[in-house]
Amino acid sequence: MLYIPGNNPAMIQQGGIYGADSILLDLEDAVALNQKDSARILVRNMLKTIDFYDTEVCVRINNLNTPFGLPDLEEIVPLQPSAIRYPKTEYPVEIVNLIRIIEKIEDKHHLPHNSMTIHAMIETAMGVQNVFEIASKFNRIDAITVGGQDLTSDMDIVYTPDGTGIDFARKRIVMAAKASHIDVLDTVFPDVNDDIGLRKETEYAKKIGFTGKAVINPRQIDIIHEVFTPTEEEIRKAYRIVKEFRTNSVAGIGVFAIDGKMIDAPVVHRAEYILNLANIELPPYPRSAP
Amino acid sequence: MGMNPKIAAQSGTFESSDVIFLIEPVPENSGRKIELFSTVLHQYGESFNKIVVEMLDRFGITDIHLIAKDKGALEPTIKARLETAIIRSLGRQDSTLV
């Protein structure tokens, strides 16, 4: 996910060209306090007019305990970006409140409640403590992300490149996401010139279960993709799953097993995701027997 | 029925693909004074002016001194920066265009 400052038109208008899976238009930390209104209106206009091609667009609004959060929602929700990123989530009740406001706005504009999703950002110690409740309780939350910089600040520790200080937090957040069956994105790697460090951290993130990572410069995108691209083994498995599913579904068989493991819809979906990630053409549905 | 700018206001940045709008309030019935400086003045000056006039009409602004310093901003950016500057100049910082 490529972070783009919300008050920077040059970067926003190019957001869709870098081949990022998703971009985050940031109204929060990347925007100065006296430019919050400016960024909000700019992002609103850009969402309306700019073609971001296949890239998913998320918007990070300000927390509702600031004067900016509510106006952000009022401008952005009607445009239904792919997701709203909510910063510094600490308690489930905040999300309850957030969803209530979002739904109210959606009702006003006759929009469904299940199209746009929410990413909860965990950036404080309290957020880390409460992360499972936050991740699991809400249908609209389909991802949680780590905010490493703010977290180290909240913990009163110093950021180190090896990430030791926030390692527990990372793993706990991942676990909550896994238990809730949602995506989990790792925090940004701030040194844009250190490709080796970026790769190392990304490999670690993948190893412990993250499904993606945030980047602050388009140059970092390639390395993230390389690390997260499925291995041959993963691809072979996925191909087999999708092929058998499609064969079975044409023959009218709904549920089946491969190697003793039940293959249901989410598993098939995951397999298709892996094949798409690896740019492999999905096996075709066979013609049904006459 | 709109109001005219009460306070001086500014929006935008000096970055490429952005535009700075400077608004100064003027005495009643002074009319609209619009000054446009742009790196693409010849190619887009006409459409730029059109956008400005349309938005001033929309807000019902009849008296204003508006200076624009453009570095090749796209239309959504021009409109956003202009809207922001107008709202700021009307003293309505917290709400946005309905």
Place this chain on the structure above:
Amino acid sequence: MLNSLGREIPPFIEGIGNLEPFQGALTKLRKGWMDEPTIPAPNKAYLPHQNKLCRSLEEAIAKCNPHNGMTVSFHHHLRNGDILLVKTISILHDIGIRDITLASSSLNECHDPILPFLYDGTISRIFSSGIRSQLGQAIAQGALSIPVVIQSHGGRVRGIHTGKTRIDLAVIAASAADIEGNATGAHGKSAFGSIGYAMIDARYAKQVVIVTDNLVNYPCVPLSISQNFIDHVVVVDSIGDATKIATGTTRITNSPMDLRIAKLAAEVIEHSGFFEPGFSFQVGAGGASLAVAKFIRDKMTAKGIKGSFLLGGITSYCVDMLNSGLFETIFDVQSFDAVVSNSLFSNRRHIEIPAALYANPFNCGCITNKLDVVVLGALEIDVDFNVNVITGSEGYIRGASGGHSDTASGAKLTVVVCPSFRGRIPIIKKRVHTVVTPGETIHVLVTERGVCVNPAFRTLEENLRKAGLNIKDIHDLEIEVDKITGVPSPLIYSPRIVGIVEYRDGTVIDVIHQIIE
């Protein structure tokens, strides 16, 4: 009369002569010989042990029969650090010479000081590959009554061979020279590497003056230019600003946009069918064009592919690839930084070539005839793939023909890289202001919003689609860009012609009209 691209070309221009309209990139080459006769080189004889040294540039010029209407030539290997062109023209002006034809291989911002000479009649004609800055603006606004002639590197050589450009005085800057005039740019405090553009001038100019700031013991080695062509030698304190001539190394761009375009271009090349062992390669000196070299290098290493030669304007990145064994040879017609000059001087496989060998096809074949892949930039490109590298969006002359049409004509795969718009101005147009390189020689356009393949090359398009690349119809991309930027108001021109653009075969591919502001 209309040329084959539909551009209106007058049959005759006062001060230039009859014009032949462009009729296709290879049309004139197909004949197997050039219709125009070539002129003989100057006829000279020297007694032994003569002294060629002059005490000053003024003295040397005085000895060269300065006269009204003379043609004076220069090379542009000193890039933006050159001081000699301005100095020479100023000297000629001061001794009362008028109506000069300036035949520089290119003109840069550092040449702006000659602008007053365009208005007062000192200079009346210009032949150049490129014109920039204030000169380019003034000419577009109508400063000269005779249109300038824009030539490619190969075309300039051809023009000198046929006497269309008859050089009376060639002033050749050299970073090292001896008292007989053997000269080079390969070493010295003002080293600039290859002196390839100047060799044709040395051969054909009636009078040749070598100017150096570094007189070495006889003989000056290497003999990039040899003494048998040199009339006079002048030693000056400095031939130019070394920091602007060739600094350190050339860095690959950091711009995310350029890198993105470069990455896509490298993928196009990889799947084009021309990325094979022994392929030859040419890239530009900066921006996305140079960055392609970085991605190609990674792919060469990954696939174990070794190339044959690198060609053109050479940067330190090319030298790296030579030294890493990824390519066997460099053919250098222009060196862009100090690393390149050093390599030229010390590596036998880094070969200095004259412009004639580089790009003039009117012989038994120049090196661009052998080129596999070239990556070029563009100021504009249209839906027929015609490329403009000479006039900007405001109508000023601000670029150069250079080796663009030469390399595009010869390469098996010509890739143009550019953003789809710059500073809100669309680069993809329905029709470019000025054609320099005809679309028939362009295979692929790579932008950040998609890749467009010239419909004349179906197999290439199939290969690229099969590889999963995002191929768009150029007409669709043009419309898409217009939607993003808005359609710009057109420029307003007068019917008056201020420049003609010659294709490398001497035909006229387009004209430049005076801009009305």
